[in-house]
Amino acid sequence: MFRIDRSVFKHKTTAEGFLTGDAIVTRTGVFQYVNADGTIRHELRHPDDVFNVDSLESLKLKPVTDDHPPELVNSDNAEIYSIGSTGESVTTDENSVAIKFSVHRKDAIKKVALGKRELSLGYNLDLEEESGVWDGVPYTHRQKNIRYNHLAIVDQARAGRMARIHMDGFAVQLHHDEEDKSMTDKEMQTVNLDGLSYRADAEVAKAYEKAVLSEKQARNDAEALKGQVDELKAQLEAVKATHNDEAMAQAVAERVALLETAKRVVNVDALQGSSDRLIKETVIKAKHEAINLDGKSDDYVNARFDALIESLPSAEDEALAKQKQAMSLVESSQLKKGSISANDVYNFQKAQKQGGIK
Secondary structure (H helix, E strand, O other): OOEEEEEEEEEEOOOOOOOOEEEEEEOOOOEEEEOOOOEEEEEOOHHHHOOHHHHHHHOOOEEEEOOOOOOOOOOOOOOHEEEEEEEEEEEEEOOOOEEEEEOHHHHHHHHHOOOEEEEEEEEEEEEEEEEEEEEOEEEEEEEEEEEEEEEEEEEEOOOOOOOOOOOOOEEEEEEOOOOOOHHOOOEEEEEEEEEEEEEEEEHHHHHHHHHHHHHHHHHHHHHHHHHHHHHHHHHHHHHHHHHHHHHHHHHHHHHHHHHHHOEEEEEEEHOOOOOOOHHHHHHHHOOOOOOOOOOHHHHHHHHHHHHHHHOOOOHHHHHHHHHHHHHHHHHHHHHHHHHHHHHHHHHHHHHHHHHHOO
């Protein structure tokens, strides 16, 4: 299988009049390709394949051509198609490959000066079926054994293109058979994808653009449907949480515990239908009349309430205090009357119930 990929380059002219330059010519990632029927196929250019030593070596000292020739460049036709050569220096970074090159022919150099300065790699590869996800993007095939044949200078896609632009992954597949030796024999159209342009047969270009629009609409529909599903799931979880018996039982228990705690400070009879926050504010204000809780957060109110409750005497201490108070009442009555009256007995029994006297 033969492929063409594109990028652009910076250049300068040597003292001899030759043109030299360097550019990012390919990268890793999931690329989109057009099938013969116009549908889109997603192929992975894995770092293991793109940065393979043999693949990078195949990029060195390869012919530079003026447009893509109708056949692979070799020793039999290099004199016809070659206008220069790639260098021996290939550099890589995290996800891209760059190469130095030179152009020797005067007519080709003139075309570059007039604006023809987009690069397009021609290469062979083995395409294997493999499904997966790379860097969050799904793919169905993987490019293996990538071997470069030539580097073509083609017409600039549009004015103002950045010199180190990243390829968008689109490639044109050439068919080398007797019926179709050159795509230039057909009516060609320019197809754009994310700012990158290429020439393709009119029917393929039309089918490709239709496929891109269909895929975009499908993605939009899928996103909208996912949003609806997520919202329904959230509503279902809310309903389940509201009607969950265990959750309801816990909520009731927490409410009862709050009222029991508040009862140690205030009369909660009038607070039965109040919110948890109002109950806590009432308790706090009972101890700190001048406090203003308007605008305070729930966390602040909860913290003040918990600190206040923790500062109260324990239930045992309160019972002991009531017991001592009752005993003091009885002893005081005995001292005054010299004996325990029926009223003293009544008060003592009442103290027993309130303070736990035994």
